[in-house]
Amino acid sequence: MKIVYFTHSLASCWNHGNAHFLRGVLRELIERGHDVTAYEPEGAWSLQNLLADHGEDGLAAYRSLYPELGSQSFAAGTDLAALTDGADLVIVHEWNEPALVAEIGRLRAAGGRFTLLFHDTHHRAVSDPEAIRAFDLSGYDGVLAFGETLAEVYRRWGWEGRVFVWHEAADIRLFHPPESESERSGLVWIGNWGDGERTREIEDFLLAPARTAGLPLDIYGVRYPADALSLLERYGVAYRGWLPNARAPEVFARHLATVHVPRRFYSTILPGIPTIRVFEALACGIPLLSAPWEDSEQLFRPGKDFLYARSGQEMTRLLRDVREDSALRAALIGSGLETIRARHTCGHRADELLAILDTLARSAAPAAMSLTA
Numbered sequence: 426m427k428i429v430y431f432t433h434s435l436a437s438c439w440n441h442g443n444a445h446f447l448r449g450v451l452r453e454l455i456e457r458g459h460d461v462t463a464y465e466p467e468g469a470w471s472l473q474n475l476l477a478d479h480g481e482d483g484l485a486a487y488r489s490l491y492p493e494l495g496s497q498s499f500a501a502g503t504d505l506a507a508l509t510d511g512a513d514l515v516i517v518h519e520w521n522e523p524a525l526v527a528e529i530g531r532l533r534a535a536g537g538r539f540t541l542l543f544h545d546t547h548h549r550a551v552s553d554p555e556a557i558r559a560f561d562l563s564g565y566d567g568v569l570a571f572g573e574t575l576a577e578v579y580r581r582w583g584w585e586g587r588v589f590v591w592h593e594a595a596d597i598r599l600f601h602p603p604e605s606e607s608e609r610s611g612l613v614w615i616g617n618w619g620d621g622e623r624t625r626e627i628e629d630f631l632l633a634p635a636r637t638a639g640l641p642l643d644i645y646g647v648r649y650p651a652d653a654l655s656l657l658e659r660y661g662v663a664y665r666g667w668l669p670n671a672r673a674p675e676v677f678a679r680h681l682a683t684v685h686v687p688r689r690f691y692s693t694i695l696p697g698i699p700t701i702r703v704f705e706a707l708a709c710g711i712p713l714l715s716a717p718w719e720d721s722e723q724l725f726r727p728g729k730d731f732l733y734a735r736s737g738q739e740m741t742r743l744l745r746d747v748r749e750d751s752a753l754r755a756a757l758i759g760s761g762l763e764t765i766r767a768r769h770t771c772g773h774r775a776d777e778l779l780a781i782l783d784t785l786a787r788s789a790a791p792a793a794m795s796l797t798a
Contacts, residue, residue, distance in 0.1 A: 427460045429512040429539075431529070433520035435463045435496040436484055438670040439475035440617050440647050443518060443546045445670050445701045448491055449596025449771035450778070455493055457775065463496040464508055466521070474647075478667060486669035490599060506532055512539040514782060516569070519545045523559045530564030540785055546571045546593065548690035550578045558582075566785050569778075572698030573722050586788075589781045592724065593701040594769045595708035599671065602710030602762070603678040611641035612744070613680040615673055615702060618649045622689045630716035631684050632660040634740040640748060645676065670705075677709040681754070682747050684740075685715040685731070697721035704769050707731070707761035712747050712754045714740060724769065729760040 430451065438444040447463070455461050465472070475483045487494075499508065505528050509515050515533075517526055526543070533541040543565050550557045562568070568584055569591040570576040579588040612635050618624075635642040644657060645668035657664050668676060677683065683706050691698050696719040703725075706713050713731035720727055727733050732747070734740035747754055 426513045427511055428454060428462070428514045428516070429509055430461070430463045431515070431517045431521055431525065432463055432465050432496070433518060434465045434469040434471045435494060436465070436487060437469065437472040437475045438487070439471045439478070439483075439667060441471035441520070442701055443520065444471075445596075445705065446546075446593040446771070446774075447518075448487075448494060449594065449599070450774050452491065452493060452596065452598065453771040453775045454778075463494070464499055465496050466525070467498045467500050469498075475667075478647075483667075483669065486671040490671040505529055509537065509539060514542070515539045516542045516544050519543065519547060519549070519557065519560070523561070527561040530561055532564070533566070534564035540567075540782055541565050542567050542569050542781075544569045544591075545575060545579075548575075548688070548695055550575055551694045552690055567781070569781070572695060574695045574697050587785075589784075590722075591774065591777060591781070592698075592722075592769070593704060594771050594774045595701075595704040595765050596771045597708050597766065600674055600705045600708040602758070603674070607678070609679060609681045611643060611680055613643045613645070613676055613683050614686070615645045615668060615676070615683070616686065617646040618653050619688065623686055624653070626686050626689070626692075626716055628656065628660075629737040630686055630734060630740050632656070632662065633737055634734075634744055635662075635684075636660050637741045638744040638748065640681070640744055643676075643680070673705060674709050677706060677711040680711065682712040682714060682744070685713060685718075687716060687718045692716070692718040697724075699724065703731075704765060708765045708770075710758045710762055712757040713761065714743050714747065716740070725764055726760065729756075730764050731757065731761060 432447055434441055435444060435447060451461050451463060509529065509532060515529060517529055529541065533539065541564065543562050545568060567587040567589060568579050570579060570588055571592055573590050576588045576590050614631055643663045643665055645665045647667045654664060685703050687700065707730060715731050715733055717733065717735050725731065732743045734743050
């Protein structure tokens, strides 16, 4: 099968979390013998920021650890019919320009012989719904939503029967425990500052508990403004800057535990959607502690795969427990790995995608809907 994916960037993961999952699932599809091509627009914001900060060296980890992957850039005005020629499946990510999304939909509606899916992996459907409604999806066969609560938004918009839950997952070819254990110490948090939607949560569930528990904390990420850096300094945090996601397993392997601090939209309006960091951390065999979020889809086994803290004080206590109790750490690692390997690998998601295509093949032609409806 020939698969074409239009992404914001495959090469850059600078503030672009979808690249993590996309690399893993495309690699899985290639391994199964599918002909996969990824396209990204020239001047992609994520790639330009990465190159400005780190130059070509910033791409070294991606290139060395994903040798089978590559993407082709295209300029504005490129003939999209040529890019989709011969495709059996075309997927367009929501971090693309509305004009591109609409044009590919018109190609499908005009008789394109491919299945066309829109892939939504963000909270904009609730945080900025007009930005999503600006997309003309009238020619699309279906929507891939990275959580049930997001899928429900699309059902309310008229996509009942044609929106499919497609969670992110871990690429276990890369994200796995170290082959040999070495000494671990302290905490690590890998996450971007974002737009202030979890500032208080970061302080209450990460910075303050780590300091109170007496655990050194390393933080990796981008988009940390001056006031955020000052906050980290006040708490004695070692801010390490941007980390190529392909190097995350090496960093996890040096630390005792990590913490999940969900963005506010994923703990309130879109509950039940974990970020890919949860899948990746558990796959790497590092104990995980989490600030509150509702696992409404029962993806994991809270209390076994990871530990919940419902307050900063509880997080402090759990951090101390994890530090002092090697049996607890071993149990969390074993349980988390078991769940990932049983349910949440990129191999599982490839199977799910193929099943979705089979479902659509048995149904009628494109839904001919629009988000403006």
